[in-house]
Amino acid sequence: MTSPIRTEREGNVLVIVSDNPPVNALGQSVRAGLADAIAQGLADADIEAMVIRCDGQTFFAGADITEFGKTPQGPSLPAVLDQIEASDKPVVAAIHGTALGGGCEVALACHYRIAAPTAKLGLPEVKLGLIPGAAGTQRLPRLVGAKAALPLVALGNPISAREALDIGLLDQLAGGDSLAADALAFARSKIGLPVPRASEGTANHDGVRDPAIFDEFRAKHGRAMRGFDAPNAAISAVRAAGEMPFAEGVKRERELFAGLMTGTQSKAMRHYFFAERAAQKIADLPANAQLLPIAKVGVIGAGTMGGGIAMNFLSAGIPVTILEMQQEALDRGTAVMRRNYEASAKRGRMSDAQVDTAMSLLTPTLEYGDLANCDLVIEAVYENMEVKKQVFARLDEVTKPSAILASNTSYLNIDEIATATQRPGQVLGLHFFSPANVMKLLEVVRGAQTRSDVLATAMKLARKIGKVAAVSGVCPGFIGNRMLSKRQGQANKLIMEGASYWDVDDVLLEFGFPMGPFQMGDLAGLDIGWHRDPTKVTTVREALCAAGRFGQKAGKGFYDYDSARQRTPSDEVRAIIADFAAKAGHAQREVGKDEIRERLLYPMVNEGAMILDEKIAQRAGDIDVVWINGYGWPIHTGGPMFWASTIGLDTVVAGLDKHGLPVSNYLRERAGEGGTFG
Numbered sequence: 001m002t003s004p005i006r007t008e009r010e011g012n013v014l015v016i017v018s019d020n021p022p023v024n025a026l027g028q029s030v031r032a033g034l035a036d037a038i039a040q041g042l043a044d045a046d047i048e049a050m051v052i053r054c055d056g057q058t059f060f061a062g063a064d065i066t067e068f069g070k071t072p073q074g075p076s077l078p079a080v081l082d083q084i085e086a087s088d089k090p091v092v093a094a095i096h097g098t099a100l101g102g103g104c105e106v107a108l109a110c111h112y113r114i115a116a117p118t119a120k121l122g123l124p125e126v127k128l129g130l131i132p133g134a135a136g137t138q139r140l141p142r143l144v145g146a147k148a149a150l151p152l153v154a155l156g157n158p159i160s161a162r163e164a165l166d167i168g169l170l171d172q173l174a175g176g177d178s179l180a181a182d183a184l185a186f187a188r189s190k191i192g193l194p195v196p197r198a199s200e201g202t203a204n205h206d207g208v209r210d211p212a213i214f215d216e217f218r219a220k221h222g223r224a225m226r227g228f229d230a231p232n233a234a235i236s237a238v239r240a241a242g243e244m245p246f247a248e249g250v251k252r253e254r255e256l257f258a259g260l261m262t263g264t265q266s267k268a269m270r271h272y273f274f275a276e277r278a279a280q281k282i283a284d285l286p287a288n289a290q291l292l293p294i295a296k297v298g299v300i301g302a303g304t305m306g307g308g309i310a311m312n313f314l315s316a317g318i319p320v321t322i323l324e325m326q327q328e329a330l331d332r333g334t335a336v337m338r339r340n341y342e343a344s345a346k347r348g349r350m351s352d353a354q355v356d357t358a359m360s361l362l363t364p365t366l367e368y369g370d371l372a373n374c375d376l377v378i379e380a381v382y383e384n385m386e387v388k389k390q391v392f393a394r395l396d397e398v399t400k401p402s403a404i405l406a407s408n409t410s411y412l413n414i415d416e417i418a419t420a421t422q423r424p425g426q427v428l429g430l431h432f433f434s435p436a437n438v439m440k441l442l443e444v445v446r447g448a449q450t451r452s453d454v455l456a457t458a459m460k461l462a463r464k465i466g467k468v469a470a471v472s473g474v475c476p477g478f479i480g481n482r483m484l485s486k487r488q489g490q491a492n493k494l495i496m497e498g499a500s501y502w503d504v505d506d507v508l509l510e511f512g513f514p515m516g517p518f519q520m521g522d523l524a525g526l527d528i529g530w531h532r533d534p535t536k537v538t539t540v541r542e543a544l545c546a547a548g549r550f551g552q553k554a555g556k557g558f559y560d561y562d563s564a565r566q567r568t569p570s571d572e573v574r575a576i577i578a579d580f581a582a583k584a585g586h587a588q589r590e591v592g593k594d595e596i597r598e599r600l601l602y603p604m605v606n607e608g609a610m611i612l613d614e615k616i617a618q619r620a621g622d623i624d625v626v627w628i629n630g631y632g633w634p635i636h637t638g639g640p641m642f643w644a645s646t647i648g649l650d651t652v653v654a655g656l657d658k659h660g661l662p663v664s665n666y667l668r669e670r671a672g673e674g675g676t677f678g
């Protein structure tokens, strides 16, 4: 098999090129090829400098994640990097695309680094539950200092080439399309000079001289790192770079790396990495499914959802015509969209010019006729089947024959909605999650008659607007809300049996969710959908609304909130719940947190198993993708289905049986086989 590494002689410079699509992952053959090429350059007396670069879309994007967990095959990446750095002939990294993880570590082992202006560099290993494992945590701080190194290593977000140049990670920016030539010239300019080695750098002493760097970082990012092992290990590794010699620091890094690699968090996060990508693939879709052009989008409804949906397309440069029934609602909706953009600009996430560009692509209207040229129309109107069917019938009349018609419904039957049109093959669900311009998840709901090209177009469009998509079949609540209803049902039962509502919230918080169901209700507003009649009280929520406890916006809901929106359990709410329980004849008892956790989460796993059995979801990983991106399931457990497999499906079944909760045949069979969800 030919090596993915080749060498080209450019006078007295040896150019080492990797061609290992799609991302030049540093698999065994790449590592071996690099080692051989460096040895060739060192042995050749006519070679006085070397350049390492990559063909294709990017410089090395990291170790080959598919090799993780398998028997390592030499040469190891650390060994190859040490060989590069030990060279007395200057070695220059010529970077384009995304130099990530091991790729960034290759660049750090080179003596110099030059990059295309559009390149990005980063150490995203923490997003896989790891830390850099090829001396990146030791070389980077020595090159750029602990303060600049910490966010790169512990948060894992890449930086631009300009930022990399500013902190000293890059030596030069190449011209727009002259990276190869500029790298050659740069290499030649360093011939005869002593080679600088990152491992010998002294910038890391800033962390030793000012340990506050680490305290400040933890104070600022502690919340985001809550429950994650890798970021804390990353901080320890960067700290070691300032406290011990390079060789010892590398040993420390390797200990931390090995511990993470074999831990459940990294296995879970590596599972998620591939699950997110697998979810884009639709098993029975022909690989060559033709994509339909989406040059113009229509959105029906300029409320919270409609406005948020429209922003996704505007931000991606796709013109949107947004329709409302009343001018006042239309004006309010477009004003909210501009305010949201301006808030992003204030946070530095976009420029004022980008705000104006996005808003310039928006066409507000009260006329259905203005949707005539849209290639896709998404309705985000009131969740009522008759209303939606009327809208679809009207869209069927006014839009061009090729237009795709999508519903943002969160649970209604797409097949029934499609009957209101003459084009059921072009009808599907695009279920956005609120706030639609922020939440990553998009449930693409495939109707019985949805055409393959329509589905493929929707999946491609999801990526274009920055969403993580997963395909769902038609059932009430699709994947996410169907499973959520089981958790909510148990939460409501638990508090009727005597469990305190703050324990229910705390169990999910401790598990790693951003908040629990009662906190969520307070945040969203308990009065959403309330009939506004305080004399009509049939549920706990109606009782709270009747008492003016609308949630955070009222300063009180399930909890009392102080000016900083810190929550305190309420005696009034406890009394309301106890009163409801007494009237319903529920005996009260102490309910422990273990029981609460099992009754909240296991029924979700059972519902997920049924969703798989009914082929509503293509694969278990898709369910994990839905829950991590749509509901904040902690990524370091891999999602509900991966987590269930980790703790054992037999454990889940035993728990459901213990609490007298339903167990689907599919789940019981998989557990009986000692299996997992795969």
Ligand code: T1G
Pocket (backbone or CB within 6 Å): 022, 023, 025, 058, 061, 062, 063, 064, 065, 066, 077, 098, 100, 101, 102, 103, 105, 124, 125, 128, 130, 131, 132, 133, 134, 136, 274, 277, 278
């Ligand atoms: N290893 C193996 N396969 C990879 C891969 C990797 N590092 N990165 C991507 N792929 C596959 C991916 O599964 C998909 O496969 C295809 O390439 C295209 O990916 C030693 C230990 C580079 C920004 O974490 O962030 O280095 O689905 O759809 O949108 O210290 O891929 O086509 O079969 O994502 O253009 C650190 C992970 C590894 C980078 C490109 N590196 N990759 O995005 O394409 S650990 C990372 C990405 C490490 C060292 C440590 C992105 C990308 P398929 P894609 P993209």
